[in-house]
Amino acid sequence: MSKISSSQLGSEPIGSLLIKQAVPASIGILVMSLNIVVDTIFVGQWIGAVAIAAINVVLPVSFFIGALGMAIGIGGSSIISRALGAGDKGKALRTFGNQLSLTLLFSVSFVLMGLYFVDTLVPSFGGKGAIFEPAKVYYKIVLYGVPFLALCMMGNTVIRAEGKPKFAMYAMMIPSVGNLIMDYLFIYILDWGMAGAAWATSISYVLCFGYVLYFFLSKHSELKLKLPHLLLQLSLVREIGALGFVTLARQAVVSIIYLLVNNILFNLGGESSVAVYAIIGRMLMFALFPVLGVTQGFLPIAGYNYGAHHYERVRETINTSIKYASLLATIVFLLIFIFPETIVKVFTSDVIVVENTPNAMRWVFAATPIIALQLIGAAYFQAIGKAIPALLLTLSRQGFFFIPLVLLLPRFYGENGVWISFAIADVLSTIVTGYFLNKEIKKDLVTNFR
Template identity: 45%
Template sequence: MMDRQKMLAEESIGKLLMKLSVPAMIGMLVQALYNFVDTIFVGRGVGSLGIAGITISFPVQIFVMAFAQLIGIGGASIISRSLGAKDMAKANRTAGNIFTVVIFFGATMAVLGFTFLEPILKLLGASPTIMPYASDYLSIILFGTFFFSFAMATNSIVRAEGNAKVAMYTMLISAILNVILDPIFIFGLDMGVRGAALATVIAQATTAFYLLYYFLKGESLLRVELHDLKPNRAIIRESFAIGFSAFVRQVSGSVLGIIMNNTLVLYGGDVSVAVFGVINRLFMVFLMPMFGINQGFMPILGFNYGARKYDRAMEAIWLSVIAVSIISILTFVVLFSFPEVLIGIFSRDSELISEGIKAMKIIVLMTPLIGFQVIGAGMFQALGKGLPALILSMARQILFLIPIVLILPYFFGLNGIWASFPIADALAFIVTFVLFLKEMKVFKVKIRKAGEF
């Protein structure tokens, strides 16, 4: 256990970032790939309406993810800093509170979601032709919210203690199992979108049990006992304050999904909803590696900041910015250059492919700027600075993208919807850059003062 703490405190930042980020990148990439493959199987086995059905349902899954990150990422920041400060009691209490909150949420979400299924789908923008597919998919997915939220939040704890390999394994287990079960349920048992949903729920449940086994077996740095499960207001409040930025970012994605679905049905029809779903899946695959770097970077920054090793913390920030910027640029090159090939993987529908090419060429224009935004928000989360993290989480989707996507279609129709994305990316980059520079000045002062003692 002490080896991981020593690793975070002493190993070279370059090697440490590789050691923690590569497993997270692999895990998150595979996680994105199973959504990718899920959509391919549905597109090939059910058609564009099947893709539209799971796209309509996606905002609910994003909301579940948002709450898991609210408590998971917030609690993970506390755990990282507590481990750096050698306060094991607080780290254990925080982990126990994460377990309690996320279990209660998962159960509540499943019951409420299933009870109000049809009104929820209408709110999400399901047209009469999409409704049967969305209903079949979401009615099953909701039963997996308990496992999904538990696995996501607990995975953040594992990363916070520097055990990147186990965090990666959890994602690999879920993704590989889902990919294996998809064709069996969709084609072999002829279950259509219901089969895709069932495969996802089984995969998520398996991951949740694996993580529970990890903690019960005693492989974790943390030792959660029954008294640690008792809700602690101070810990939950601090976790929510720090994780609120991640929550807002994800919820804004859910709100954006609802607005996009309704707007796309109005200006482009069912096919445009399917196009948005396909492009979303492609972005998830190509951008997940940078989120993996962010996941590896945050415990390094949090631990060394808590241990007052500010020069190491600064080095981690700059190396991470360089790495994600390279990924962002490569993503732009591939998506802009080969849209027809990539979209054609999902469907043979000529209308979907034609509309998808046009949309992709517009949406990706400011993709090279996205990586910097990811690390900027992650930096403030790891430092426990909730307000700037919240601002950055709100910037792209809430402050810019949602208002723009509501205005531009009035003037430019469907193209206005697609153009909203690069405009919002550019504006969010400017906000991130300003806050980032201010924080770098603070870091330089801390490094100078630390050198005087």
């Protein structure tokens, strides 16, 4: 993988360029996902199945605050990619400075509120019964490191917008490897239990922040900030907010889904059902890493070429990305359907969890081969700066379809109704996204190219 400058996003062949962008993104997501999966395995094997459920309860809160950084990062990076494509480096610098200020302001504020309302938030997200105490221990410690996570997520997207995917990959790999080493030390050697798992996670966020800071201070970055760039500019804040709200809304919906599903499953089957969902949640993060990598690689290429008015290259980027991602998603689908029992036994030996997870996992991943269209389609509108359709399409899968389904179907089908809801929501949202993406391509890219 050779070094990519931002200008090469508008000149290199799309196929090879997408590979150069997507492979490092995929590797970074893989390592980060493996970190989460192995962390869950360590906790499950060394502490117990209830500990897995406890971590799953905490995830919505820490993910939401971390997602603030990702939202600000992706919203601003769309602007940066288009600004670099149009040759406006000044706007790119002002945007990055505003991203940094916004991330610090919001992440620290939400962490303070999260710590203040700890005894309310943990039970509301499913931390009840035997899950409450270990969840509270994990929650409080992890929250200290979440502002660093927010800064890392923001910085990582800017690194990609500069056309430096390998550095973005390293930023994801370093804390993941560090977390696994500290998991072994804190949980297995020092026997710190849930506190050990939490400290390993928080320290890993600090490691990530250290590397991202190094990148922007080094010669590798084109964006060298000065103090005036940090001053918030209303027009930029609005644009960052409009585009970033798409990502933030998606993550907020994810947090709501965790809240709903954890509580529904706890009421239907207790702690073991929450543990089943925790394992499936880890597999959703891990197994789809190549598809998410293609989506991450797609964003800066589409944004840069749209800003440079290279509309035929934008169309080619869409088609190539969907083709690559669909192929990878199909491979993931086959592996999940063939080996679900083997996968579950890696996480835990709990008999009830091992018996109930395979069928649930098959339903959750049933529509995987077609989700590439939904992910790339929603990402396209975000890449070109069209916030409202990006928001609506992003929310269609988990918000507009899944939440009503998961509130309704369990009343008729019990726990199976929860798992079936995932597949139906994937199919419906893909159909809707495909329709609007095709309409947008005909209206915008084809017309402009002619």
